[in-house]
Each structure stands twice: as structure tokens, then as C-alpha cells.
Amino acid sequence: MKRNVQVLLLLFLGVGLLHISLLTDLYLRYVREGLRPALIASGVLLIALGAVSAARDGFPFNRPRTDGAQDHDDGHGHSHAGGPKVAWLLYVPALTILFLAPPALGSYTASRDEAKAPKAPSSSSSGDSLFPALPDTGVVPMSLNDFSSRAVWDTDRTLKGRTVRLTGFVTPGRDGTWYVSRLVISCCAADAQVRKVRVHGASAPPADAWVTVTGTWHPTGKVGTDDASPALDITAVRRVPAPKDPYHDMVTGPGGG
Structure with a gap:
């Protein structure tokens, strides 16, 4: 599960950045106009990293365990095999940028x-x-x-x-x-x-x-x-x-x- 979170988060963030900076003008709610190329480059890089990770791990990003270990929850909100469940909350900002862009400050x-x-x-040295x-x-x-x-x-x-x-x-x-x-x-x-x-x-x-x-x-x-x-x-x-x-x-x- 941990690999799923990492790979999908990279992809969602990359797509979100491209959505607000390449396809719309929503990026102007967050940064100056001159930073648009940097946002586009960052979005492309994140998508590329996510695609490479997905290709390396195979789809749907979960490989079966070969050491005989079983996934189990230890009662503290996380799985020994998959990392903390709270990691799913990282999707919130990524999906917010993609589907529900916050308004500009007001x-x-x-x-x-x-x-x-x-x-x-x-002061003017020329006296003007x-x-x-x-x-x-x-x-x-x-x-x-x-x-x-x-x-x-x-x-x-x-x-x-x-x-x-x-x-x-x-x-x-x-x-x-x-x-x-x-x-x-x-x-x-x-x-x-x-x-x-x-x-x-x-x-x-x-x-x-x-x-x-x-x-x-x-x-x-x-x-x-x-x-x-x-x-x-x-x-x-x-x-x-x-x-x-x-x-x-x-x-x-x-x-x-």
C-alpha cells in the first residue's frame, strides 16, 4: 500500500500542477506569472517520476510478498507492511489543486x-x-x-x-x-x-x-x-x-x- 500512495501522489500532483499552469490561469492565484515555466517543468517531472515508479513496480503497484510475512494492523493506526494509513491524507492537497482550486486571497x-x-x-540625489x-x-x-x-x-x-x-x-x-x-x-x-x-x-x-x-x-x-x-x-x-x-x-x- 505504501508504494501505491507514493506513486499515485506523484501522478496526481504532477497532473494538478499542469492543470493549473498549462491548461488554465489558476496558478496566478498562488504565484507570479513569471514562475509558470517552473510549475510546468515541475509537473512534467513529477509525472515522469510517477510513471517510472509505476513501471518499475508493475501494475497495480502491489507485488506479492515472498518472505512469508502477512500484512496486519498493530492497533496503532498503521500496517507493518504498508506504512501509516494517515498517508492517504496526502491526497487531499493534490486532489484539491486538481478538482477544487482554492480562490485567491481576499x-x-x-x-x-x-x-x-x-x-x-x-531621496533623489538629483533634487528631482x-x-x-x-x-x-x-x-x-x-x-x-x-x-x-x-x-x-x-x-x-x-x-x-x-x-x-x-x-x-x-x-x-x-x-x-x-x-x-x-x-x-x-x-x-x-x-x-x-x-x-x-x-x-x-x-x-x-x-x-x-x-x-x-x-x-x-x-x-x-x-x-x-x-x-x-x-x-x-x-x-x-x-x-x-x-x-x-x-x-x-x-x-x-x-x-
Whole structure:
């Protein structure tokens, strides 16, 4: 039985990795887009190892014992001949990836962290502003990362009087407050960092709903210090489909960053 568990586990894991990385975009719920080739290679390798093991042991992977030993249970939850029965639980993550891919991280994770901006940018040696002026357009689409950085650290106040557009998922706060949020990853979902912008002026849509909000900067705290926090007075809220890559907090076009 132990060989069955090992061989089938390799095959299921390999097929699961290929399913989420080669046939679908589900891998983007767990890792960055650039890791796709590594996931595909890992899936192929696992399937190859499982196939070699299956061919070596013969089908259905159980060879009869030739030493006269008999399988028996010792009363402690495992068989002397086949290893611990709990090994079957290893199939759970493999089958979950294959048949029931967990959703991307959302409001449950974001609500565990306080709203905070990225670290203060390094000073410019040339004397140029760290935050260049926003393009002279009506509504400026921005990433939550860029908006948060400007709202907290931009002492030139380039956001003042400008109408911006942000996209993210809804995270409920305390006492009826809510946030537009994004989770940004460096490698995988395990290192996700939260970006949250508090919203003023509208009731909250359902938690985890993806929305695009339009509004103006709501100054909170002293800009240039840790007391400041990103917030927005909104004039419009629109429900939008969840993006293919939920951790990619970038905007193409004017105001992107």
C-alpha cells in the first residue's frame, strides 16, 4: 500500500500542477506569472517520476510478498507492511489543486492588516521630485500602490485636486467603514503585502467584490510621516469582474505605476 500512495501522489500532483499552469490561469492565484515555466517543468517531472515508479513496480503497484510475512494492523493506526494509513491524507492537497482550486486571497487576509502605504521612497540625489506630476487628463487611473505612496509620502501634494480611478476588492472595516484593497506578491501568495485605501462617501458593496472607484484624495494625517494614511472621497463606484491576475497591481497608460 505504501508504494501505491507514493506513486499515485506523484501522478496526481504532477497532473494538478499542469492543470493549473498549462491548461488554465489558476496558478496566478498562488504565484507570479513569471514562475509558470517552473510549475510546468515541475509537473512534467513529477509525472515522469510517477510513471517510472509505476513501471518499475508493475501494475497495480502491489507485488506479492515472498518472505512469508502477512500484512496486519498493530492497533496503532498503521500496517507493518504498508506504512501509516494517515498517508492517504496526502491526497487531499493534490486532489484539491486538481478538482477544487482554492480562490485567491481576499478580504479575510486584507482585514488582518491595518491600512498602510509602501515604505518611504529613497531621496533623489538629483533634487528631482520623487513623485512627478500626474498627467493633465480628466480622470487619472492609478494603481493602489502608487496612490498610497503619494497619499502618505508626497509632500508636493501632486494628488491635490485631481480625480483618480482605483480598482481593487472590497474589504469591510469597523463601524461601517470599508476599503478598496489589493494584495501584492513578490514571489507567491505566502509573501503577500496588503495595500488598502479607505473609502469615504458611499456604502460598501459586498466583501470581496471587485470594484472600480472614482474620486479625489482625502488627506488623513500629516503627509510625509507615518501618521498619514491613504483615503479617497469617491464620486462613483462600479462593480467589475475579478482580474485574471489578482496580485498584479499595475496600471497601463497615464498615471500607471
